[in-house]
Amino acid sequence: MMKVLMLNGSANQNGTTFAALSEIGRTLEQEGIGYEIFQMGGGAVRDCIGCGQCSEKGCIFGDDDRKMPQEGENTGNGTISLVNEFVSKAKAADGFVFGTPVYYAHPSGRVLSFLDRVFYSSGRNFAFKPGASVAVARRGGTSSSLEVLDKYFGISQMPVVGSTYWNMVYGRKGEEAVLDAEGMQTMRNLARNMAWMLKCFEAGREKGIALPKAERESRTNFIR
Numbered sequence: 001m002m003k004v005l006m007l008n009g010s011a012n013q014n015g016t017t018f019a020a021l022s023e024i025g026r027t028l029e030q031e032g033i034g035y036e037i038f039q040m041g042g043g044a045v046r047d048c049i050g051c052g053q054c055s056e057k058g059c060i061f062g063d064d065d066r067k068m069p070q071e072g073e074n075t076g077n078g079t080i081s082l083v084n085e086f087v088s089k090a091k092a093a094d095g096f097v098f099g100t101p102v103y104y105a106h107p108s109g110r111v112l113s114f115l116d117r118v119f120y121s122s123g124r125n126f127a128f129k130p131g132a133s134v135a136v137a138r139r140g141g142t143s144s145s146l147e148v149l150d151k152y153f154g155i156s157q158m159p160v161v162g163s164t165y166w167n168m169v170y171g172r173k174g175e176e177a178v179l180d181a182e183g184m185q186t187m188r189n190l191a192r193n194m195a196w197m198l199k200c201f202e203a204g205r206e207k208g209i210a211l212p213k214a215e216r217e218s219r220t221n222f223i224r
């Protein structure tokens with residue numbers, strides 16, 4: 001069964017982002033597509049420092065901590081690399097949805113720290129697989145947040161899945177999100193479009209349509 005890997009870019013495991021992604025998941029299942037919602041949790045997430053030490057094994061840093069910090073607890077010494085765990089699931093996934101709450105009119109800092117490391121170390125694993133981003137907010141900043149997340153797709157040879165509106169849901173909390181009828185409808189239509197695209201790609205593979213070969217020779221840094 002084909003599968004869509006979704007990322008909940010909120011520390012809130014059962015909030016608005018989760019409500020939006022869950023609606024997508026339910027519809028995907030109706031379309032015969034499996035899904036998983038990957039929870040980042042509330043622990044510390046390291047950012048990318050451009051060290052260039054990414055390898056076949058992925059990002060070298062393993063000090064993310066997915067636990068929700070308890071009062072007075074130091075969570076800075078976790079051993080699970082959230083990034084590499086996500087990448088290993090991404091290799092097996094057929095499509096992606098990246099969900100974020102809006103923080104000051106941009107995606108949450110933690111989702112950007114996370115995705116920078118995912119794509120810098122392992123972006124090749126996403127090529128030719130469809131992606132969609134989803135932004136949730138109480139009131140403003142969804143369009144600018146979606147623009148930022150959509151950038152990961154464009155540079156990674158990923159077809160972008162659209163819906164009947166931009167992929168946004170409004171609410172301060174999860175229980176408000178489900179009251180956003182148009183937002184939820186947008187999520188369901190997005191899921192149907194994702195399912196349709198995945199089935200078309202599968203049919204293409206079965207017909208023997210080869211993946212395009214990318215040129216990589218020219219990289220201009222503007223200082224020559």
Ligand SMILES: Cc1cc2nc3c(=O)[nH]c(=O)nc-3n(C[C@H](O)[C@H](O)[C@H](O)COP(=O)(O)O)c2cc1C
Nearest residue numbers: 010015016017101102103104105137138139140172
């Ligand atoms: C630090 C911070 C900044 C926020 N900035 C915005 C904002 O710019 N626009 C907005 O509409 N909501 C803003 N919110 C509200 C959240 O986007 C909103 O409550 C969202 O539903 C939370 O999603 P979640 O439950 O998945 O975490 C902000 C919340 C926080 C914690």
